[in-house]
Amino acid sequence: MEHERNIYSDNDMWNRGTEKPVPETREISEAGEPETYSCGCGNTNPEDFHVNDDKGEVSCNQCGTLILSNMIDPSAPTRRFSSTDPSVDNAHYGAPASNLFADKGLRTTFNPMEADKKDRQKSFILKRINQQTVTNKERNLAVALRDIERVISRGGLTKSVHQEAVNVYRDAVDLQLIRGRSIEGMVAASIYTACRIRGVPRSLDEIADLTRTGRKEIARNYNTLKKNIIRLKRMPPTTPDQYLSRYIFALNLSLKVQNRAQDLLKTCFDGGMNQGRNPIGVVAACIYIACVDCDERRTQRQIARELEITEVTIRNRYKEAMAILNANKSKVEIENSDE
Numbered sequence: 001m002e003h004e005r006n007i008y009s010d011n012d013m014w015n016r017g018t019e020k021p022v023p024e025t026r027e028i029s030e031a032g033e034p035e036t037y038s039c040g041c042g043n044t045n046p047e048d049f050h051v052n053d054d055k056g057e058v059s060c061n062q063c064g065t066l067i068l069s070n071m072i073d074p075s076a077p078t079r080r081f082s083s084t085d086p087s088v089d090n091a092h093y094g095a096p097a098s099n100l101f102a103d104k105g106l107r108t109t110f111n112p113m114e115a116d117k118k119d120r121q122k123s124f125i126l127k128r129i130n131q132q133t134v135t136n137k138e139r140n141l142a143v144a145l146r147d148i149e150r151v152i153s154r155g156g157l158t159k160s161v162h163q164e165a166v167n168v169y170r171d172a173v174d175l176q177l178i179r180g181r182s183i184e185g186m187v188a189a190s191i192y193t194a195c196r197i198r199g200v201p202r203s204l205d206e207i208a209d210l211t212r213t214g215r216k217e218i219a220r221n222y223n224t225l226k227k228n229i230i231r232l233k234r235m236p237p238t239t240p241d242q243y244l245s246r247y248i249f250a251l252n253l254s255l256k257v258q259n260r261a262q263d264l265l266k267t268c269f270d271g272g273m274n275q276g277r278n279p280i281g282v283v284a285a286c287i288y289i290a291c292v293d294c295d296e297r298r299t300q301r302q303i304a305r306e307l308e309i310t311e312v313t314i315r316n317r318y319k320e321a322m323a324i325l326n327a328n329k330s331k332v333e334i335e336n337s338d339e
């Protein structure tokens with residue numbers, strides 16, 4: 001398979017980096033003059049700006065304003081490659097291995113047309129053997145991990161959720177949990193699980209919307225995952241607080257309402273309202289009551305649409321919540337009168 005590649009020929013572009021030292025920070029420009037920045041707050045002192053080379057950002061130390069972002073490093077590459085000079089180390093490495101790809105980012109590919117003429121026949125054979133010896137697991141992962149990536153980006157979920165979902169799915173494959181179940185269903189369940197592990201819970205319906213799976217299948221697969229993967233057994237149950245801040249933001253409500261709703265939620269749950277109820281319904285009722293208390297009116301219809309539940313559910317949970325809150329209030333009054 002060895003053949004000469006002349007991609008890295010000796011030319012000015014690649015050698016430039018070895019001729020003169022690369023400036024360490026962008027504060028010193030090529031001419032040796034300090035870079036000048038100016039901020040809206042009147043700060044022009046070059047010492048008073050923070051240059052973050054890793055992020056490519058410059059910010060003002062006085063007021064914190066971001067002056068520059070997405071800066072491009074104009075310096076020449078420091079590596080030198082040569083096909084003729086044997087003293088040059090031509091070794092080059094790609095991105096680090098990543099769990100996010102079925103092959104961890106280390107692909108084995110054969111391109112017979114790129115090989116020497118005498119090696120071409122051998123290369124064709126190797127290519128075919130390579131394709132034939134792919135295991136079921138690799139083939140499964142290749143489909144599933146692409147699916148996970150697509151759903152994660154559609155749902156606007158974070159990279160940490162992505163990583164977690166891939167880890168859960170890989171565990172499921174290793175434990176042979178995929179057998180007899182659809183890849184799509186397991187992908188959906190892995191993402192649902194990952195969201196819960198990372199504390200950004202999405203409801204079953206939301207995940208079902210992102211995938212071509214029903215909520216029942218996701219719930220069933222989730223239970224399978226939880227039963228078989230040991231580290232998932234220690235996972236704490238989701239608290240409605242984790243949903244609350246999201247919906248407060250979506251309904252454009254103030255922090256005051258959020259704090260009030262949080263108190264109400266705690267009272268309702270201490271009063272035993274979570275038994276056999278969809279927590280979203282309880283959250284909806286508490287948001288509604290908090291809105292009324294804080295004089296930031298949202299109709300039941302608005303809340304129902306944002307939380308994707310029916311108005312009837314909100315009204316029922318509202319009645320139950322009010323019963324608990326009133327009982328609690330009278331209990332507090334009795335305790336106060338006792339003192």
Ligand SMILES: [Zn+2]
Binds near residue numbers: 043062063064
């Ligand atoms: Zn400033």
